[in-house]
Amino acid sequence: MAADSHSHVPALLETIGAEVSSHLERLLEPPSADVAPIYEAMRYSIAAGGKRFRPALVLLTARMLGADDAAAMPAACAIEMIHTYSLIHDDLPAMDNDDLRRGRPTSHKVFGEAMAILAGDALLTEAFVVLSRPNARLSADQQIRVVHELASAAGACGMASGQVADLQAERDPSCPFGVETIHRLKTGRMIEAAVTMGAVLGGAGAEDLGRLRDYGRSVGLAFQIADDILDTQATTDQMGKTAGKDAAQGKRTYVSQFGLAEAKRRAADELALALAALRPFGDRSHSLADLARFCVERRA
């Protein structure tokens, strides 16, 4: 495999990201003046951008299985809305107390704490509005399964508990949560869900769904280990958030717990597992394979 087999991924992510952003913008037009204030706050955080990595996983998985983007776009937008809600709430003074996110003032800095909490709540809730809208391209069964994948990954057995564990580990060094538990819950489950949502939308049977779940799980962990490595190396400018902040806050990272060499080794192992899970899909899976490589080898 050529070292630069993933060199086309940034351009692919940029194209997908632009499409997702434009759909999100339309989804978040306020339908009436009564409700315009919360939409303004929701749109602010959504417009702050980011790589739209989770939506790309939804769309590329669905595409691989032959579904068209119109079938998968609501789910791609919904997972980005939930990811964005989690960033708004994580940044709150009671949590990580961050002033900057993706290079812009955080939601509570601009709109105040009450509105930031409510804009997060509303993004989380509207994700399920988007997923449950009548959609002629999907069966109701597919829709409800997609709801289940996303809600399960974001809820008390996933992202929400990941943030609890992250905060506890930071505030109490004797807290028993290892970095792998934190990563699996806080980011891993959502990245896995992006892939399984795409799989359900593409009509995957149980066996393919299982393979893609394995791929998603490995990519999720590899992605987060790579993030930990980047946090120790990148400049604030490259990261769009305060670099080295995780370490400064005493957060448990893969690097702080196991060292840089072991972190790199483990990211490579997870990448190998992700690629192995894709093998039965043959050539169709090259985009997902390159995306996994890019996750581990990216510079920002």
Place this chain on the structure above:
Amino acid sequence: MAADSHSHVPALLETIGAEVSSHLERLLEPPSADVAPIYEAMRYSIAAGGKRFRPALVLLTARMLGADDAAAMPAACAIEMIHTYSLIHDDLPAMDNDDLRRGRPTSHKVFGEAMAILAGDALLTEAFVVLSRPNARLSADQQIRVVHELASAAGACGMASGQVADLQAERDPSCPFGVETIHRLKTGRMIEAAVTMGAVLGGAGAEDLGRLRDYGRSVGLAFQIADDILDTQATTDQMGKTAGKDAAQGKRTYVSQFGLAEAKRRAADELALALAALRPFGDRSHSLADLARFCVERRA
């Protein structure tokens, strides 16, 4: 109609409330030690009780249409989980800053602000886990429509914007939101959704669904006006929250905006509309009718 035709409602609510509480308790058993902390906070607020009024509306509507409780119980629990999340977030220091709820210390007083925010987030998310679990008694179409009813009522065009409008009206006397807009968004949409979810679960056709939506809308407004009236009259002990607090905080209530006499008149009008919407259902609708009467005439 005898003046005490709703005298059996407290006992009915108590029976239903006990069933719902026991289902909620089972739904909120932590599945693993990793995630036990957030479940503890979720359970604390759920166990604080309340009338379980919204679940009762779901179950009684579904029962009227011939569905059994096992089909409707997940939706009954889900709406109570979302109602409870909204109370946890409303009580936060950045919002209404309340120390007491239903006579017990609020979530952030017991668990801290970060956990209270996350427990609310998790209750909101888990409601959609519960609604989307495979359920042999329901079609996928019914399930996805129930998700849509609940998410739409709780989201940016419903409860979340209601809380924004409520806070804005309190903090800025020149704010244009009237009390009716605030009530419709903040409590009305969710009570309406309780009824429409029950209607979908009971297999209602479009016409019956419309009638029941009208019933739910009128009950929702009447319920909140009655709450405003009670807030001016009840003692703290009866309310389980600080009585007169709405007025003291400068919140817009139906009584403060229109006066007590007009508030009572409007509650009676909405009750009449609710009862009229039930007429086509004949005798089957006596429980829903009595529940509407009870809403308006209750003492706590």
